[in-house]
Amino acid sequence: MSTRDEILDNLRKNVRETYDMPDLGFKKRIFEDPVKAFIETTTTTAGAKLMEIKPNDDINEKIHEAYPDAKIISSNVPGIKADRNPDTVAEAQDLDGTDVGVIMGGVACAENGCIWIEQTMKEKAICFISECLIVIVSKKNIVSNMHEAYEHIQFNEKYNFGTFISGPSKTADIEQSLVYGAQAARGLTVFLTE
Amino acid sequence: MSTKHTIAAEKFLQNSEKVTRHDQTFWSVRVKRDAQSQELPEWEELREAASQIKKHTITHLAEYLEKFEKNATKNGAIVHWAKDADEYNEIVMDILHKHQVKKVVKSKSMLTEECHLNDHLIKHGIDVVETDLGERILQMMHLAPSHIVMPAIHITREQVGRCFEDYKISPEVGNYDPTYLTRCARYHLRDNFMTADCGMTGGNFGIAETGDIVVCTNEGNADMSTSIPKLHIVSMGLEKLIPDYKAMGVFHRLLARCGTGQSTTVYTSHFRGPRPGGEMHIILVDNGRSKILGNEEHWQTLKCMRCGACMNTCPVYRRTGGYSYTYFIPGPIGINLGMLKDPDENYHNLPACSLCCSCDNVCPAKVDLSSQIYRWRQGLDGMGHADPMKKFMSKGMQVLFESPGLYTTALKFAPIANHLPKFITEIKLNGWAQGREMPVFAKQSFHELWKKGKVKA
Amino acid sequence: MKIGLFIPCYVDALYPQVGVATYKLLKSLGLDVDYPEKQTCCGQPMGNAGFQNMADELVENYDKLFKDFDYVVAPSASCAAYVKLFHPNIVNHECKAAQKTMDVVEFLHDVLQIKSLPSKFPHKVSIHNSCHGVRELHLSSPSELNIPRFSKIKDLLQLVEGITILEPERVDECCGFGGMFSIEEPAVSVRMGTDKLNRHLATGAEYITGPDSSCLMHMQAIAKHQNYPIQFIHVVEILAAGL
Numbered sequence: 001m002s003t004r005d006e007i008l009d010n011l012r013k014n015v016r017e018t019y020d021m022p023d024l025g026f027k028k029r030i031f032e033d034p035v036k037a038f039i040e041t042t043t044t045t046a047g048a049k050l051m052e053i054k055p056n057d058d059i060n061e062k063i064h065e066a067y068p069d070a071k072i073i074s075s076n077v078p079g080i081k082a083d084r085n086p087d088t089v090a091e092a093q094d095l096d097g098t099d100v101g102v103i104m105g106g107v108a109c110a111e112n113g114c115i116w117i118e119q120t121m122k123e124k125a126i127c128f129i130s131e132c133l134i135v136i137v138s139k140k141n142i143v144s145n146m147h148e149a150y151e152h153i154q155f156n157e158k159y160n161f162g163t164f165i166s167g168p169s170k171t172a173d174i175e176q177s178l179v180y181g182a183q184a185a186r187g188l189t190v191f192l193t194e
Numbered sequence: 195m196s197t198k199h200t201i202a203a204e205k206f207l208q209n210s211e212k213v214t215r216h217d218q219t220f221w222s223v224r225v226k227r228d229a230q231s232q233e234l235p236e237w238e239e240l241r242e243a244a245s246q247i248k249k250h251t252i253t254h255l256a257e258y259l260e261k262f263e264k265n266a267t268k269n270g271a272i273v274h275w276a277k278d279a280d281e282y283n284e285i286v287m288d289i290l291h292k293h294q295v296k297k298v299v300k301s302k303s304m305l306t307e308e309c310h311l312n313d314h315l316i317k318h319g320i321d322v323v324e325t326d327l328g329e330r331i332l333q334m335m336h337l338a339p340s341h342i343v344m345p346a347i348h349i350t351r352e353q354v355g356r357c358f359e360d361y362k363i364s365p366e367v368g369n370y371d372p373t374y375l376t377r378c379a380r381y382h383l384r385d386n387f388m389t390a391d392c393g394m395t396g397g398n399f400g401i402a403e404t405g406d407i408v409v410c411t412n413e414g415n416a417d418m419s420t421s422i423p424k425l426h427i428v429s430m431g432l433e434k435l436i437p438d439y440k441a442m443g444v445f446h447r448l449l450a451r452c453g454t455g456q457s458t459t460v461y462t463s464h465f466r467g468p469r470p471g472g473e474m475h476i477i478l479v480d481n482g483r484s485k486i487l488g489n490e491e492h493w494q495t496l497k498c499m500r501c502g503a504c505m506n507t508c509p510v511y512r513r514t515g516g517y518s519y520t521y522f523i524p525g526p527i528g529i530n531l532g533m534l535k536d537p538d539e540n541y542h543n544l545p546a547c548s549l550c551c552s553c554d555n556v557c558p559a560k561v562d563l564s565s566q567i568y569r570w571r572q573g574l575d576g577m578g579h580a581d582p583m584k585k586f587m588s589k590g591m592q593v594l595f596e597s598p599g600l601y602t603t604a605l606k607f608a609p610i611a612n613h614l615p616k617f618i619t620e621i622k623l624n625g626w627a628q629g630r631e632m633p634v635f636a637k638q639s640f641h642e643l644w645k646k647g648k649v650k651a
Numbered sequence: 652m653k654i655g656l657f658i659p660c661y662v663d664a665l666y667p668q669v670g671v672a673t674y675k676l677l678k679s680l681g682l683d684v685d686y687p688e689k690q691t692c693c694g695q696p697m698g699n700a701g702f703q704n705m706a707d708e709l710v711e712n713y714d715k716l717f718k719d720f721d722y723v724v725a726p727s728a729s730c731a732a733y734v735k736l737f738h739p740n741i742v743n744h745e746c747k748a749a750q751k752t753m754d755v756v757e758f759l760h761d762v763l764q765i766k767s768l769p770s771k772f773p774h775k776v777s778i779h780n781s782c783h784g785v786r787e788l789h790l791s792s793p794s795e796l797n798i799p800r801f802s803k804i805k806d807l808l809q810l811v812e813g814i815t816i817l818e819p820e821r822v823d824e825c826c827g828f829g830g831m832f833s834i835e836e837p838a839v840s841v842r843m844g845t846d847k848l849n850r851h852l853a854t855g856a857e858y859i860t861g862p863d864s865s866c867l868m869h870m871q872a873i874a875k876h877q878n879y880p881i882q883f884i885h886v887v888e889i890l891a892a893g894l
Contacts (some may be wrong), residue, residue, distance in 0.1 A: 004275040007432070007480045008279035015487030018253040022246035022439055026239040032365040045457060090565050092422045093388050111447075112457035122470060125421035128414050146458075147443035153464075160269055160467030169414040173344065175351050176219055177372035182327055183383055184461070185412025213842065221821070228794065237797035282760050368743055509825045545836050548829030548843070549699060550782040555795035571701030571840065580701060584831060588702035591692070596708045597658070597819040598689040608664050625834035629841035630872035633665050640658045640667035644686050649671050651678035 003194045004067065030144045037110035038142045039192070040192040046113030046167030047180055053136075055194060067100045067132055074130060075102035076121045077130035079152075095123055101130030105137040105165075107152040111145045114153070114167040115190070127163065128184040135165065136191045157179035195583045195625065196437045197544035202518035203510075217512040219347055221620035226455020226508045226557065233457075234447070240421050244448055245560035247441045248497035250404075252487065258402040259478065265405030270465035271474040279309035282479050286311060286394075286427060287318055289475050293425050295320065295391040299383075301409065301416035302326040302502055303396030305429050305479060306341055307522050323386045325415035327379050334361055339443050340516025342501035342523055343453050348515060351375065383415070393419030395465075397430035397476075398499070399445060403438040406466050407476060410449060410459040417463055422470035426465065432497040445499065448558035453501035486534050495530050497559035504563055510546045519543045526563040527552040533570050541579045544570055605639040654684045655720035657713075657752065659730040660692040666864045672891040673755055675728040677881030679894050680763060689715040693725075694741065699830040703741050710738045710746065711810030717748035722762065726887045728754040728862040736787060755887050756790050760803040765810065770892040773852040776884070777851040779861030779870070781807055781825040790862060803863060804886055811889055819850035823835045828869035839853050844873045851881065858882045860889055 001009070020177050033035040038133040042048045053062055063073065074084040074095055080102050089095055103126060115135050117127055127133065143149050155162055170183035180186055232291040251258055263273045268344045276282035286362055290298070298320055307313065312333075315322045324333045328346035332339060334357050339345030346354075350371040354358065358364035358375060363382040366374065381516040392496045396417045399408040409416045420426045438441060450456045468474035487493050505525030518543045521532030532540030544567065551559050574580045594601050612635055626632065643649050656676055658670040677684045680858065694706030713734065716721045725731045731754040733824060759765050780802075783803055784790040791802035808816050816864040827833065827843025834840075846869050851859045867883045874881055 001278045002275075003281060005479075006274055006276060007484055008256045010257065010480075010484035011259070011432075014484060015253045015255075016488075016490065019249040021250045021437065022243050023295065024243055024444065026236055026243070029234055030238055045459075096388060098458060109458075114458050114462065123421070124417075125467075128421055130415045132419060137226070138614075145443075145650070146446045150439040150443040150446075153439075155466060157327075158464070159470065160470075162464045162466075163417065164458070166460055166464040167318070169412070169460055170328045171376060171413050172454075173331065173346055174349075174354050174372040174375055176222070176344075176347060177351075179373045179376040181380065181412035182270070183325060183380060183418045186609070200836050200838075204855070205837060206839040207842055217846070231795075231797045234797070273797035278843055304858075377703070400803070401797070436655075490799065500842075507828065509843050510836070510839055511847075513839055543702075545832065546839075548782070548825050548832045548836075550825035550829070551786040552795060552823075553824070555786060555793050568698070571699070572703055574701045584700045587701065588697040588700050588705050589698055591707070592702075592705040595691040595706075596712070597696070598691055598712075601691045605664055607806075625840075626872070628837040629876055630844075630869070631867050631875040633661075633872060635664055636667045638661045638667065640670035641684075641688065642666055643671065649674050649686070651675055 003134055009030045019073050027029050028145050029148055029177045031110050032171050034110040034142045034144050035139050038113065041110060041113040042046055042167070042190055042194040048113065048167040048172065048190055050190040050192055053191045054128055059191070062191065063100065063102065063134060066134060070099035072098050073100045073102065075097040077136065079103055086123040086126040092123045092125035095129050096128040097126045098126065100132050100134060101126040102136070103127055105135040106141060106154060107149050108137045108142045109123040109146055110142055114146070114164035115148065115151065115166070117165055118156055118164050119161040121158050124159070124161055127165070130185055132189070132190050133185040134191055136193060195579050196521050199518050199546045203546070205515040206515050207503055207513065213312045213513050215258050216348060216515055220288060220512045221508045221562050227452055227503060227506065230451035240444055240448055241558055243444050245497060246559050247436060247444060247643055248559050251436055252433060252493070252496045255432060255435065255487070258437060259432065262402040262405060262435055263398055265403065266476055269405045271405065271467055271476050274475060276477055276479045276481070281475060282309050282429070283311055283314040285477055287314065289427060290392060291319060293312050295425065297321040297323065297386070298391045298392045298394055298417040298505065299323050299325050299386055299390040299423065300394040301396065301411060301419050303394070303429055304344070305396055305525065307339065309479070309481065319520065323390070325386070325419055326411070326566060327376065327413060330383065331357065331363045336543055337647045338522060340524065341502060342500055354417055373400050387418045387422050392425040392427060392619055393423045394427045394429065397421060397428050397434055398449065399440060399442060400430055402435055403436060404466065406444065406464045407463065409463050410461065412460045414461050420465065424469060426468065426472065426474045428465070428474070428476045429479060441635065442616050449501055452503040452556065452558040452627055482535060483639060489534070492530060492534055492566055493529065494561050497561050497567070498527050499559060501558060503556040503558065507552045507556045509547060509550060514546065519544060519546065527561065529568070530563060530566045537577055541574060541577065545573065550565050558596065601643055606638070607639055608635040609637055611635055652682055653721045654772055655717045655723040655892040656681050656684055656686040657690060657717065657723050658686070658734045659727045661868070662727055666885065669726050669864055669887060672885070672888045673724065673894045676887060676891040677724065690716055693730040693733045695730060696809060696830050697831070698733065698737060703737070706779065707742055710741050710773050713738065714746045717751070718789065720751060722758060723748055723752040724755050724758045725752065726885060727864060728756065728781055728788050729788060729865055734764055734785040734788035747856040747886050754790065755785065755806060756803050757788055759807055759873055759890070768770045768810040770890055770894065771812040772889045772892045773819060774858055775815040775856045775860045776808070776860045776889065777819055777854040777856035779816045779826065779851065779859050780804070781861050781863035781866045782823070782825050784862045785823045791823070807890060808886065811892070816855040817856050819854055821850060826866045826870055828866050833869060839882070841873060843867050848874055848879060850865060852879065856881070858884050860890050862886050
């Protein structure tokens with residue numbers, strides 16, 4: 001018998017009593033104003049910055065405003081003036097040295113600042129390797145809690161990857177001191193659009 | 195009346211300041227966890243749901259694993275099965291050999307600790323680099339984790355700084371600022387991410403319906419490990435499977451809140467298949483888990499999602515440190531998992547519990563941790579590991595308490611114990627006398643007072 | 652209402668005044684109280700040490716002695732909890748007496764629902780929320796759970812004239828007694844007790860009070876060793892003060 005079948009066999013043999021899946025219909029916390037709550041969470045506990053972007057704003061100017069010292073910008077988002085493009089770089093390594101990566105966010109969650117990032121670029125490294133990250137989020141995509149968020153996440157079948165990101169990379173592994181920018185982005189700014 | 199834990203604990207407790215720091219560090223995480231739980235009116239319903247989802251999944255695990263395998267394979271991942279640590283380590287080595295891997299970057303995985311993977315890889319000439327900051331510090335210092343979520347919290351900033359100086363990754367000698375040291379590690383690890391041939395991660399959850407592997411980190415190290423190398427190996431215990439995204443919503447809301455007192459980890463990454471042009475291998479590891487399922491008294495340990503909340507609340511763990519336990523997972527869950535793994539080696543940890551039951555109340559999956567510890571104690575005598583002194587004392591109590599006549603007589607003479615010289619009542623055998631005065635017997639017991647009609651309304 | 656009084660072994664031998672106070676209080680509330688003399692212990696010391704099987708005869712004896720009372724009341728939360736939760740498992744059958752066993756605090760609060768007491772205690776007291784009282788009998792809301800806050804102990808103490816009720820930081824952390832734990836892990840146990848005592852002291856209380864004489868005994872033993880200026884008193888002694 002293969003290991004696989006042996007394991008499955010043991011698992012079947014060793015069950016004495018089975019249990020049903022519970023009803024998950026209990027009441028969940030909903031925010032009266034999820035957008036307001038998302039802004040609050042993002043800029044406090046998540047440790048990120050947030051800029052509201054109006055329809056007439058020039059997004060490239062806004063990027064400059066957010067990170068005036070940035071020299072290398074990477075993005076595949078249409079309309080962004082980028083120095084590197086995660087779709088066209090030869091290797092993920094080529095994105096190292098990116099000062100600001102600009103990516104699109106999907107559903108965003110008010111209770112914890114999580115933003116769903118569906119991989120829509122060849123090299124997802126841009127989401128992590130950039131010194132700072134700008135995530136563009138539409139107010140229309142903000143939900144209250146993770147139960148709702150999981151109903152809305154999407155996957156690009158070509159890339160098979162997605163991640164919730166809430167704020168910059170952080171660690172408290174040295175004597176519990178909170179430090180932003182452990183291995184991935186040191187800073188994160190949400191561009192909140194209408 | 196001592197075990198390896200009691201001896202190690204006594205030693206740890208000699209450094210009072212260290213104990214205070216250790217206790218306060220983990221208590222502060224408990225406080226943050228409490229604050230998070232208070233924010234959600236549905237908190238207790240979430241815990242109950244998590245417990246029931248786990249019970250359901252674990253008792254239908256064969257079907258869910260088959261479903262998971264089917265979906266993951268459809269997504270382009272390669273699924274392997276390992277019955278024990280040896281088989282697991284061999285599978286990893288095979289994959290690495292096939293891809294001529296020289297360097298592996300690894301994000302934190304308790305399963306690889308359980309299977310001693312790193313030793314195995316190093317023996318075969320593979321350069322293994324842990325990428326979680328805490329794990330990396332421990333790896334450089336040749337130490338094991340002392341906690342499953344905050345593995346290096348017991349190390350001071352000075353120790354970290356000196357270690358980084360030894361490894362030549364901290365140019366500013368004597369700078370022990372945590373932000374500075376974290377930057378040093380960032381550059382050092384960045385170099386390793388750039389040059390690794392393979393990224394290894396654990397799996398916090400496997401989702402049967404979609405074939406996703408979900409990995410949660412704060413540092414983004416699992417993502418760095420899998421964004422640059424083309425080869426990704428996932429190692430996951432069988433019990434980490436959950437049915438679907440509905441279940442995932444429940445566990446997501448509990449994991450970080452319980453583990454570190456955050457409303458979420460910074461990254462919750464769903465790996466659904468290989469990178470374009472890469473390979474993704476998922477190794478499903480049994481290593482005793484299917485056997486645990488058959489253990490009527492202890493199968494619910496399989497509900498554990500390794501958040502560490504039981505350690506943070508445990509008054510004994512907080513005051514004795516992770517290294518006082520003989521199993522690599524300390525605290526209440528570690529006591530139980532250790533017994534399931536190897537009772538002869540790990541019965542030493544059973545005294546490390548005052549049965550305060552706080553762990554039962556913080557566990558997000560409602561594992562009955564303290565009851566299980568109580569039950570293990572009942573089985574010790576049968577295993578030949580009962581402490582002779584405890585057995586002798588219990589036997590004495592049995593004789594005394596089974597015979598009301600004898601008990602009453604003993605009560606009469608008990609006050610005499612008050613007048614024995616201290617050197618008799620405080621002999622070394624009597625652990626009570628270390629730091630405590632002996633309790634004083636009343637001149638007349640309640641029994642006697644009652645008999646003499648002295649108990650009056 | 653016929654009440655059986657269960658005075659656990661260590662209360663019997665070390666703190667008979669707690670038993671006396673319980674009796675007086677219950678009688679003053681007009682109850683028919685009896686004390687079956689052949690009682691000994693609840694069996695917990697053996698159980699926690701890993702020898703619950705040695706307690707089987709004792710459990711049967713307890714059941715025989717107490718099964719015909721309407722309620723069995725004990726001034727010790729931990730012992731009452733052990734009887735209630737563990738006795739049926741030890742002997743593998745339902746135990747009538749165990750079902751009727753209650754700690755005196757829950758009996759006064761839940762069954763009698765007393766709303767006034769003639770007692771006076773013009774002192775500052777710090778409540779010791781003992782583990783089994785909190786997490787097994789739910790005398791107060793466990794700090795870990797997100798449920799409405801309550802404390803039956805506080806509710807009762809508030810009926811006492813002149814009392815100032817305080818609680819320590821880390822309101823229900825263990826004092827480190829744990830029965831056999833206290834002598835098997837003495838170093839940890841003493842440290843836990845010392846930490847707990849210091850938090851009680853920090854409230855500025857003159858007394859530490861609680862529903863479990865075992866925890867009080869443990870902390871008292873440490874306080875005495877280190878000459879801490881604090882006194883210990885069982886909740887029921889305060890409730891019966893002045894009777």
